[in-house]
Amino acid sequence: MAKPDFTTLAFSKMVRNHISYRLLLKREQRKFDDSWKRDPIDNVYVAKYYKWVVYPFSEAVECHRETHHPEVYNKPNANLRVSIELNMQGEKKTRYVDNFSRIAAIPHKFDNGEDRTIIAFSKSAECQKEASEAGAQLSGGVELIKQIQNGQVSLQDFQFIVAHPEILPELVTLRGLMKRRFPNPRAGTLDANLGQVVERFINGVNYSAIKDEHEKDFGIIETFIGTLNMDASQLEENFAALIRDVYSMKPKREGHFISRCLLWSPPSQEKLKVDHNLYLSFIEPNNEMIEEDEEVAEKITL
Amino acid sequence: MWKSLGIILTSPIKSQYTLLSAENLLQQQLRTTYVLKRRSPAQLHKKGNAPKTLRSRHYVYDLVQQTHVERQPDIDVILNTFVEGLGNVGDRVSVRPQFAYNELLLPGLAVYASPENIEKYKDYNSTIEEKRYSSPNALLTVKTMSRIMISVVMNKEMPWTLKPWHVKISFRKSGYIVPEDTITLPEVPITGPDLSIENKEFFVTVTVFNLIHHWSTSVTDRLPYTPFFWREPGEAIIPDQAPILATLPEKPIKIKNIQ
Numbered sequence: 001m002a003k004p005d006f007t008t009l010a011f012s013k014m015v016r017n018h019i020s021y022r023l024l025l026k027r028e029q030r031k032f033d034d035s036w037k038r039d040p041i042d043n044v045y046v047a048k049y050y051k052w053v054v055y056p057f058s059e060a061v062e063c064h065r066e067t068h069h070p071e072v073y074n075k076p077n078a079n080l081r082v083s084i085e086l087n088m089q090g091e092k093k094t095r096y097v098d099n100f101s102r103i104a105a106i107p108h109k110f111d112n113g114e115d116r117t118i119i120a121f122s123k124s125a126e127c128q129k130e131a132s133e134a135g136a137q138l139s140g141g142v143e144l145i146k147q148i149q150n151g152q153v154s155l156q157d158f159q160f161i162v163a164h165p166e167i168l169p170e171l172v173t174l175r176g177l178m179k180r181r182f183p184n185p186r187a188g189t190l191d192a193n194l195g196q197v198v199e200r201f202i203n204g205v206n207y208s209a210i211k212d213e214h215e216k217d218f219g220i221i222e223t224f225i226g227t228l229n230m231d232a233s234q235l236e237e238n239f240a241a242l243i244r245d246v247y248s249m250k251p252k253r254e255g256h257f258i259s260r261c262l263l264w265s266p267p268s269q270e271k272l273k274v275d276h277n278l279y280l281s282f283i284e285p286n287n288e289m290i291e292e293d294e295e296v297a298e299k300i301t302l
Numbered sequence: 303m304w305k306s307l308g309i310i311l312t313s314p315i316k317s318q319y320t321l322l323s324a325e326n327l328l329q330q331q332l333r334t335t336y337v338l339k340r341r342s343p344a345q346l347h348k349k350g351n352a353p354k355t356l357r358s359r360h361y362v363y364d365l366v367q368q369t370h371v372e373r374q375p376d377i378d379v380i381l382n383t384f385v386e387g388l389g390n391v392g393d394r395v396s397v398r399p400q401f402a403y404n405e406l407l408l409p410g411l412a413v414y415a416s417p418e419n420i421e422k423y424k425d426y427n428s429t430i431e432e433k434r435y436s437s438p439n440a441l442l443t444v445k446t447m448s449r450i451m452i453s454v455v456m457n458k459e460m461p462w463t464l465k466p467w468h469v470k471i472s473f474r475k476s477g478y479i480v481p482e483d484t485i486t487l488p489e490v491p492i493t494g495p496d497l498s499i500e501n502k503e504f505f506v507t508v509t510v511f512n513l514i515h516h517w518s519t520s521v522t523d524r525l526p527y528t529p530f531f532w533r534e535p536g537e538a539i540i541p542d543q544a545p546i547l548a549t550l551p552e553k554p555i556k557i558k559n560i561q
Binding site for chain 1: 447
């Protein structure tokens with residue numbers, strides 16, 4: 001057997017790959033699992049030896065408010081950030097969900113700190129008025145499409161493109177310019193109610209789910225859903241809306257999609273676990289419902 | 303099959319030593335079982351006929367199971383005394399067999415949970431009068447927590463008086479779940495902002511059900527963070543607390559190699 005040539009680039013690459021392979025084997029898993037840990041018995045205990053405390057949402061907000069109190073950190077209007085960990089396993093075992101970036105509509109708006117530029121297309125003038133009132137930078141119809149084709153208006157200036165289904169045939173001419181940003185119902189950019197759509201894009205929570213490059217079935221979303229001085233129930237509703245939006249991207253397979261949700265608020269380093277399952281209603285055939293129907297049927301026959 | 307475990311030796315000097323002292327050999331039955339599977343199946347024969355001859359290929363096996371490398375199932379024992387992390391007197395716990403034998407059965411802290419023993423120790427709780435801790439983990443918690451010093455971060459500009467919830471959040475940030483009602487602050491109130499009490503210590507009393515233990519905590523205002531603050535020698539804020547603070551478990555000592 002011929003000895004490997006120690007000077008070639010191929011060999012050094014092979015060695016480097018092997019070393020990085022060995023390093024990757026020792027890499028700590030990012031997926032969270034504390035099912036093997038004990039349940040806490042006493043009222044006072046050392047947190048790391050037991051399962052994570054699952055706080056009700058309002059209590060978690062209260063905890064953060066305590067640390068940000070004027071007497072301690074003195075930052076009562078700090079952002080309330082959310083870290084959602086996902087299981088990115090796709091329908092097949094070796095396939096994974098792609099990274100996605102969405103805007104979730106939330107019931108109670110707050111200052112994003114982002115300047116979102118939106119261009120809205122629709123045929124009727126009242127629709128255009130609705131869109132500009134809601135906050136779209138530019139809204140128009142066929143004339144606007146012509147302006148873009150001329151070059152007077154550049155699509156690059158705008159982050160989001162929304163449209164009414166009526167104007168779709170004319171909009172197809174700009175498909176090449178828009179490419180990925182072309183309005184479609186799946187992304188929520190193609191809708192009859194333009195005012196609502198624009199409002200959602202201006203005020204909504206912009207989040208991206210990013211997979212870990214080595215641990216492909218682990219994905220994470222990091223966004224913020226409001227500020228600590230907002231009402232706890234409002235924050236809870238925002239959180240619920242975000243969770244439902246994230247869940248809409250779930251692949252059709254068994255098992256959970258969201259592993260856990262952590263609430264945190266800089267400058268504090270504390271991350272508090274919150275139960276996301278409370279906000280997800282599963283559509284399952286309810287046995288109780290079937291029994292009720294049977295009872296009703298009996299009553300009718302009698 | 304009986305098997306004796308002998309020490310495999312290399313040098314002749316050592317072999318002499320073995321021949322002279324018999325204690326080096328372990329005369330103990332090793333009940334190991336190897337479950338093997340033939341790679342190529344042996345031919346079946348009719349009843350009454352002679353068995354078909356086995357060829358060398360029939361003596362090639364694959365190992366299916368080795369009983370001595372498998373994990374032994376946990377065994378049940380009944381405790382005689384309070385064992386921290388496991389249970390109170392009279393509790394029936396399930397533990398790993400080696401741990402059970404070496405740490406519990408041999409020192410007499412527990413007995414096997416055989417049917418006779420279960421009957422015998424059924425009313426153990428009522429007969430033995432011993433100091434019972436609230437739970438097995440309480441003592442462990444107390445031991446861990448009595449070593450620590452945590453920093454209580456307070457604001458430098460806004461006026462404050464130290465309350466139990468300030469201490470509670472400091473505990474929570476450090477990884478200890480301590481409810482407010484279990485914390486007892488010193489009688490003398492600590493107010494601020496007061497830079498003279500910066501980095502000074504005081505202790506609070508935390509009640510874990512029935513056990514009472516003291517913790518030392520140091521107050522830091524929003525100034526540059528001192529890494530490893532618990533290693534530095536500290537002053538007491540309230541002079542009355544100084545003697546008790548001095549007796550509190552020591553801060554970690556650096557171990558140096560003695561040459």
